[in-house]
Amino acid sequence: xxxxxxxxxxxxxxxxxxxxxxxxxxxxxxxxxxxxxxxxxxxxxxxxxxxxxxxxxxxxxxxxxxxxxxxxxxxxxxxxxxxxxxxxxxxxxxxxxxxxxxxxxxxxxxxxxxxxxxxxxxxxxxxxxxxxxxxxxxxxxxxxxxxxxxxxxxxxxxxxxxxxxxxxxxxxxxxxxxxxxxxxxxxxxxxxxxxxxxxxxxxxxxxxxxxxxxxxxxxxxxxxxxxxxxxxxxxxxxxxxxxxxxxxxxxxxxxxxxxxxxxxxxxxxxxxxxxxxxxxxxxxxxxxxxxxxxxxxxxxxxxxxxxxxxxxxxxxxxxx
Numbered sequence: 001x002x003x004x005x006x007x008x009x010x011x012x013x014x015x016x017x018x019x020x021x022x023x024x025x026x027x028x029x030x031x032x033x034x035x036x037x038x039x040x041x042x043x044x045x046x047x048x049x050x051x052x053x054x055x056x057x058x059x060x061x062x063x064x065x066x067x068x069x070x071x072x073x074x075x076x077x078x079x080x081x082x083x084x085x086x087x088x089x090x091x092x093x094x095x096x097x098x099x100x101x102x103x104x105x106x107x108x109x110x111x112x113x114x115x116x117x118x119x120x121x122x123x124x125x126x127x128x129x130x131x132x133x134x135x136x137x138x139x140x141x142x143x144x145x146x147x148x149x150x151x152x153x154x155x156x157x158x159x160x161x162x163x164x165x166x167x168x169x170x171x172x173x174x175x176x177x178x179x180x181x182x183x184x185x186x187x188x189x190x191x192x193x194x195x196x197x198x199x200x201x202x203x204x205x206x207x208x209x210x211x212x213x214x215x216x217x218x219x220x221x222x223x224x225x226x227x228x229x230x231x232x233x234x235x236x237x238x239x240x241x242x243x244x245x246x247x248x249x250x251x252x253x254x255x256x257x258x259x260x261x262x263x264x265x266x267x268x269x270x271x272x273x274x275x276x277x278x279x280x281x282x283x284x285x286x287x288x289x290x291x292x293x294x295x296x297x298x299x300x301x302x303x304x305x306x307x308x309x310x311x312x313x314x315x316x317x318x319x320x
Contacts, residue, residue: 026146026312033153034143036305040156041134043298047163048127050291051120053078060206060283062086069279070210074106074199076285079120081106081199092212092277093195104197105188113183119166119174119201123291126163130156150309157302164295167288169202177209178266196268196275204288208281216265216272 057077064070074084087101095102106115137143137152165171177198184190191197196211261275 029308029312030144030146030149033149033305034138037134037138040298040301041131043294044127044130047291047294050287051078051124057082058285058287060285062208062281062283064279064281070281079116079124081115083108088210090212090277107186107188113186115182115186117199117201119169122166123163126159130159146313150313153302153306153309157306160295160299160302164292164299167201167204167292169200178268181269201288204292205282205284210279211275212277213268213273214276216274
């Protein structure tokens with residue numbers, strides 16, 4: 001197919017016609033984006049509704065795999081855990097006489113501290129920010145100003161990506177368990193001092209980690225390792241099969257810990273501790289899964305709109 005123009009026109013006139021065509025295309029795209037923004041707002045409102053604190057909330061079953069170490073349930077309303085009973089059967093957690101397990105109950109007292117999922121708080125805040133961006137773009141800004149619309153679309157894209165990442169979990173801003181201890185008064189009776197209860201969100205599922213803790217260096221009376229206190233530094237055994245550990249097992253001592261944090265030392269509430277036992281339970285939350293899927297679809301739609309606008313504005317390949 002020939003690409004020649006007949007009758008031929010001067011190069012200057014051809015450049016002018018190209019500019020006029022691009023201007024008309026940009027005008028059409030900016031008009032279309034108003035409908036896209038309206039559709040995005042509807043999707044964001046659906047995500048906000050899925051995370052809203054509406055009764056009766058989501059009741060999630062908790063059950064450890066291939067063991068009876070942890071059983072129970074929690075009820076999530078919005079970003080808060082408002083109810084829950086968790087039953088533990090761990091060797092390092094003494095079970096009250098006459099009871100089959102150790103029971104942790106989330107307090108329902110009005111004065112009890114709030115047990116919240118910070119990642120959901122972050123997600124809700126970012127979704128509300130996205131809604132504000134959409135409203136500002138549609139009603140208070142210049143809908144014909146390509147630079148303004150481009151900046152707003154970029155901001156919207158960034159916020160949606162962060163909201164999705166918060167539901168996915170393991171972001172750099174997410175607090176680790178030893179930096180984010182729960183208030184013991186959030187439970188009835190209060191949470192024991194040697195027990196860590198940590199809730200987070202991973203892949204749109206609620207993740208519970210319960211850890212029993214012990215002093216990192218219990219025989220020194222301080223945080224100083226025994227080797228340092230004795231003036232020597234024997235090489236520690238990390239294999240789990242040292243003579244000392246085997247003798248302790250034969251004589252009725254505690255069994256060596258086998259989990260991914262067994263040989264690490266953490267600073268928890270100002271004290272150096274080791275994790276004696278750890279149980280991890282994951283419970284799928286349908287509302288969070290739906291919200292994450294919708295955010296993923298919205299992210300793709302905004303990315304397409306952003307790319308189309310960059311192409312028409314001559315910014316294709318611009319990473320800024």
